[in-house]
Amino acid sequence: MQLDHLDRRLLNLVQSDFPICPQPYQVLAEQLGITEQEVLQRLERLMQQDVIRRLGGVFDSRKLGYKGTLCAVKVPQDRIDEVAAVINSYLGITHNYLRDHEYNMWFTILAQSPAKVEQILKEIKEKTGIEDIINLPSQRFFKVLVNFDVRDED
Amino acid sequence: MTLSELDQRIVMELQSGLPLVSRPFEALARRLGITEEEFLARVHAIQQAGIMRRIGAALRHHRVGFTANAMIVWQIPEEKIVEVGEQMSQLPEVTHCYQRVSLPQWPYNFYTMVHGHSREECRRIAEQLAQMAGVNDYRLLYSVAELKKSSMKYFMD
Known part of the structure; x- marks a missing residue:
């Protein structure tokens, strides 16, 4: 680039x-x-060029009444695309990353209540047949910063 | 502050993105049938209430050289969490910092997301954080692939 x-x-x-x-x-x-x-x-x-993903308002999800959580699931290598398609289909699931751990698929959920989060997780379990999903709601928030210093390389 | 129906529509317009025209707020205001002045006044109010942090560009960070990211998960004694959280948040390389519930099969209760130009850089940052906080129970989970990254569409889910 x-x-x-x-x-x-x-x-x-x-x-x-x-x-x-x-x-x-x-x-x-x-x-x-x-x-x-x-x-x-x-x-x-x-x-x-997709350097800028979006130019718009950046909101505090908690102040808009949304609850956030981080979840992880163990997905067999040969099912990654299929399980990711199920998980990514939810609007409230904004981030999904593969990471180098037995719990290899990590995704965030934003929803208007813990009950909605539970509903999404229940649906994912039903659609994928994978029961072991860990749900790690945040208890205390210290920082979120998404600015990157785009320095000149020279 | 509770959002009126108009405010919610303003939030929805702002999250779908600002048009690249000379008067972008005028263009959005027109869609809602209000004036540019009214629109900007509500945007300022929504920002002052802390509901909107800012208007800004979200970058694809791997496209601007930040090709490695690691989620560092920590086991930190409850009584140290606030102090450690405040310390670690100071570092510019730490972009997200949260305390989360722990589970029997997942004992980690504290999370820092770090972005770097390489895995090696992420690892050095983790060592620096560990030393700073005097904590040794941690591990790095490097990202292997980004499967989805989008901005939340509030009030549309």
Whole structure:
């Protein structure tokens, strides 16, 4: 992925300091010393290249009344795609990773109540026939930060 | 603060993404039949209430060089958790930090997610955290594949 110096500065800015005002791209343009049109073109390209996954509101799920949990399941190697398809079909399951452990499939669930979380887990068990799912709701939250310092490599 | 029906619709518009046009909030406001000014005033209120952290871009971090990530799971005595959590959160490499319930088959009760440019870098960060907290019961679970990563669509599930 070729990112030039301006791409990197733009990426650092839009991760955390996106202006909330009538012409936000104009404000970014002034900070970078380029035109609004160029900011829009660069953002469009960075989205097409899938460097930017989404540009939008970042919400505190707890304040929106959602409960979060982390779950893990032991999936045989030859069933990974099939089980992932079942798990990934839920809107509230936003992250799913394979990890190097006997519990190899790790996914997060966001739902409006613990009962909804239980319902999703029950359905996954029924659809996959896998009974052993560990459910690890969060008890205390210390940090969530999703900004990455996109430094120049040189 | 409880969200009105209009606020919920504003949240739904903001989560589906900001249009790349000169006046993006005006474009979203028009869809809801309100003015840009009203829309921005509600966005500020929703942010001030802490419901929205910010507007920002979510990156595919492997595309900007952070190719390794590890979930480090820890066994930390209950009475030390708050202190350790506050310490570990300070490190910029730690992107997520949570206390979670433990289970008989899974004794870990504390989680830090770290992102690095290599597995080796993740391992060094884990050692640094362990030393900082004086805790030795931990293990790293490296990510092998990303099967899904999306942003939550609130009020649509």
